[in-house]
Amino acid sequence: MKSRRIRGLTAVISMATAVLAVAACSPSTAPKQKPIASPGSTASGTITFWHFFTDREATAIQGVVNDFEASHPNIKVQVKDGQDDDKMTQAIAGGGGPDVGLSYSTDIVGKFCKSGAWQDLSQYISRDKIDMNNIPDPVRNYTSYAGKQCTMPFLNDAYGIYYNKDMFAAKGITDAPKTLDELTAAAKKLTVFNKDGSIKVAGFDPLFGFYENSAAHFAAMSGAKWLTDDGKSAIGGDPNWQTVLNWQKSLVDWFGYDKLTKFNASLGDEFSAQNAFQAGKVAINLDGEWRIAFLADQAKNMNYGVAPMPVTDQSRYGAGYITGNVIGISRGSKNPEAAWEFIKYLTTNTDAVVKLANGIKNVPTTKAALASPNLTTDPNFKLFLDISANPNTVTTPPSGAGTTYQDDMQAFLDKWQTGKVSNLQSGLTGLDTQINQALANAG
Amino acid sequence: MTTQSAVVARPGTARVRRRRRIRHSLTVLSFMAPALLGILIFLVFPLFTAVNSSLHQFGQLNSPGVWYGLGNYKYLFTQDPFIRNAAWNTLWFVVIMVPAQILTGLSAAALLTKMRKGSSIYRTIFYLPALVPTVAGALAFVYLLKPQVGLVDHLLKLVGIDNGPLWFNSPHWSKPSLTLLAMWGIGNTMVIFLAALLDVPISLYEAAAIDGAGPWQRFRHVTLPSISPVLLFTAITGIIATLSYFTEAAVAASAASGQATVGGGASGSFGYPNESTLSYPLYLYQAGFSQDRLGYANAMAVVLFVVTFLVILVLLKRSKSFTEGAS
Numbered sequence A: 001m002k003s004r005r006i007r008g009l010t011a012v013i014s015m016a017t018a019v020l021a022v023a024a025c026s027p028s029t030a031p032k033q034k035p036i037a038s039p040g041s042t043a044s045g046t047i048t049f050w051h052f053f054t055d056r057e058a059t060a061i062q063g064v065v066n067d068f069e070a071s072h073p074n075i076k077v078q079v080k081d082g083q084d085d086d087k088m089t090q091a092i093a094g095g096g097g098p099d100v101g102l103s104y105s106t107d108i109v110g111k112f113c114k115s116g117a118w119q120d121l122s123q124y125i126s127r128d129k130i131d132m133n134n135i136p137d138p139v140r141n142y143t144s145y146a147g148k149q150c151t152m153p154f155l156n157d158a159y160g161i162y163y164n165k166d167m168f169a170a171k172g173i174t175d176a177p178k179t180l181d182e183l184t185a186a187a188k189k190l191t192v193f194n195k196d197g198s199i200k201v202a203g204f205d206p207l208f209g210f211y212e213n214s215a216a217h218f219a220a221m222s223g224a225k226w227l228t229d230d231g232k233s234a235i236g237g238d239p240n241w242q243t244v245l246n247w248q249k250s251l252v253d254w255f256g257y258d259k260l261t262k263f264n265a266s267l268g269d270e271f272s273a274q275n276a277f278q279a280g281k282v283a284i285n286l287d288g289e290w291r292i293a294f295l296a297d298q299a300k301n302m303n304y305g306v307a308p309m310p311v312t313d314q315s316r317y318g319a320g321y322i323t324g325n326v327i328g329i330s331r332g333s334k335n336p337e338a339a340w341e342f343i344k345y346l347t348t349n350t351d352a353v354v355k356l357a358n359g360i361k362n363v364p365t366t367k368a369a370l371a372s373p374n375l376t377t378d379p380n381f382k383l384f385l386d387i388s389a390n391p392n393t394v395t396t397p398p399s400g401a402g403t404t405y406q407d408d409m410q411a412f413l414d415k416w417q418t419g420k421v422s423n424l425q426s427g428l429t430g431l432d433t434q435i436n437q438a439l440a441n442a443g
Numbered sequence B: 001m002t003t004q005s006a007v008v009a010r011p012g013t014a015r016v017r018r019r020r021r022i023r024h025s026l027t028v029l030s031f032m033a034p035a036l037l038g039i040l041i042f043l044v045f046p047l048f049t050a051v052n053s054s055l056h057q058f059g060q061l062n063s064p065g066v067w068y069g070l071g072n073y074k075y076l077f078t079q080d081p082f083i084r085n086a087a088w089n090t091l092w093f094v095v096i097m098v099p100a101q102i103l104t105g106l107s108a109a110a111l112l113t114k115m116r117k118g119s120s121i122y123r124t125i126f127y128l129p130a131l132v133p134t135v136a137g138a139l140a141f142v143y144l145l146k147p148q149v150g151l152v153d154h155l156l157k158l159v160g161i162d163n164g165p166l167w168f169n170s171p172h173w174s175k176p177s178l179t180l181l182a183m184w185g186i187g188n189t190m191v192i193f194l195a196a197l198l199d200v201p202i203s204l205y206e207a208a209a210i211d212g213a214g215p216w217q218r219f220r221h222v223t224l225p226s227i228s229p230v231l232l233f234t235a236i237t238g239i240i241a242t243l244s245y246f247t248e249a250a251v252a253a254s255a256a257s258g259q260a261t262v263g264g265g266a267s268g269s270f271g272y273p274n275e276s277t278l279s280y281p282l283y284l285y286q287a288g289f290s291q292d293r294l295g296y297a298n299a300m301a302v303v304l305f306v307v308t309f310l311v312i313l314v315l316l317k318r319s320k321s322f323t324e325g326a327s
Helices: A002-024 A055-071 A085-093 A106-115 A122-127 A137-141 A165-170 A180-190 A215-222 A239-255 A257-265 A291-298 A336-348 A350-360 A367-371 A379-389 A404-417 A424-442 B002-054 B071-079 B083-114 B119-131 B134-144 B151-158 B174-184 B187-198 B202-210 B215-243 B247-257 B280-290 B294-318 B320-324
Strands: A045-050 A075-080 A100-103 A152-164 A199-204 A282-288 A304-307 A321-329
Touching (some): A045 A336, A055 A075, A055 A350, A085 A100, A085 B280, A100 A106, A137 A321, A137 A379, A152 A379, A165 A180, A180 A282, A199 A239, A215 A404, A291 A379, A350 A367, A404 A424, A424 B071, B071 B294, B083 B174, B083 B215, B083 B280, B119 B187, B134 B174, B134 B247, B174 B247, B187 B215, B202 B215, B215 B294, B280 B294, B294 B320
Parallel strands (some): A045 A100, A199 A282
Antiparallel strands (some): A100 A321, A152 A282, A152 A304, A152 A321
């Protein structure tokens, strides 16, 4: 009798727990997008805006927010700076999050569009007759996923190389390298070893993992493809990967992997004043356009030049890698109309875009802003504008599984540069299988 | 008549007894209710949720996703190229770091019991690192051990070692460096051992000394059996903490890599260098939050729970005879 009662009680508790567990995981369906207001209606109210910038850059953002509030007195914007993608994702998943969010990277476009975390902006764009042709094609391509335009571009970053002109002059090098062979020759000429054989100055540091040296950025040197049109891994089937990886490995071997590792370990942090390029420890460095502002701030007297990335095929010279900040409306936004008004201002108002670009020293993402006389451009910054607009410039494609394919590639490259991959082709083919399995697991 | 009344009385007595039993059970249950509710809400419910989630393919933003059966477990055991490395790193921490912490804590405590003068000062010095926030401690170690420019490398050069280890920047030295960090922060373990050592009756040592036992024999046959329950407790809590080892490895990797983590979240540098510090929990976080594979992360969590449970169960069973001596 007693045992039957205990069994009964256990069953009830188990069932209750199971029900609770299942209830907790019951579909938390995304709120359906409400019909938008008719053309000409005025948005009003308070909205929240999260972005990842801090310090000097956050101040520049606040300046443009102030301009928006002055021109839109019915809308008040509450700004929260220093919010990274992880925090924003968790907040949206928890049913909260900001009305307007700014993401650091295009890596989130796939999963935010696919899941509906950010609302599809197509109906607002269509209603307000936004001319999307005002946005350069390479930029437009990374703001949508599977037909959903859930983000708008908010400035972008373009990558090229920085070189130390004094070091070039000392070694009799007159021009920036245009091909990978020229980069190798310059790197070897500019490198200085200590008496004990350790590296004193690296002409070019080829190790993946050093500052901005990543597969995504090196891929631009050869135009290597990440994904096929149906979203599968294209790495093993694209010979451009082998070209750029073999080149990188040969330069690593010339230095010696251990020497490079030791050299890198002694360098200052990327965004500190001790940055290796700024400290004269590296003569040629791959970096984004923002370095111009850092150099002006932290290494005022440095005599440097900028150039497009060296390439495998001369016809691609001038192209590079771009990635951008993207902005969108959270699915839980209580005031999407005001949120859209704010996004529209930040991403399509030429004066606002130019002011942002001048303030943060990032590349504007509209053709009108790029052509604006108010855009502060010196020859160095102009180069990054040209890279951004180059039709051969590449970016990392949006994926529903976020950065999975890049993470897998990075782990492979860690093995590759230490010499643990004996056959590159079969290694990359195996990587394809691995990435495809991971993508399938992600759904 | 008597028989009749007895027959009539019996059901009444039984009912009274049953009522008493029910009342008693309810009283017990009411006392236990807060604890039961706590266990249900904070242990059983999350556990069932985790198991249920592990059978789905979903991310943070598209909960609950779709039914995936044992797909996540199949991927974990047969396809995932990172899981073996993450499990190996965690196993390394359990096998090397936990004993290292116990030995350091025990040695420091034993040293303090032998000191006649200044023991309180040394006790404070040994305990101080435990008060340092984990992140600050990890950052300090990274900068102290920074190759060529760190203080430790300068000291090594003074004694003639010009090519010191790369510490947190070497895949071979990164785990030993984290172990050094763990050994530095043994304050809490040391205090527990100190209390246990001071609790050992002096008469036992005196009796052993009269019997001719040397220092090692006294430690082996008097000290060790007396503090064995504390040793077991420290080992179990150490293993549980190490199986979920996260913060120190994440901070050290991020600081040593020298790369910025602005905007994209901190998980980009996890495992630096060459995945050598990618512990199981770090990889779990990366899969769940960076790659948005929460179903898979839940499967990893369930496996970690089962492994932790089994390890503790085996440890308790095996150590029964070990601790019985103490009681």
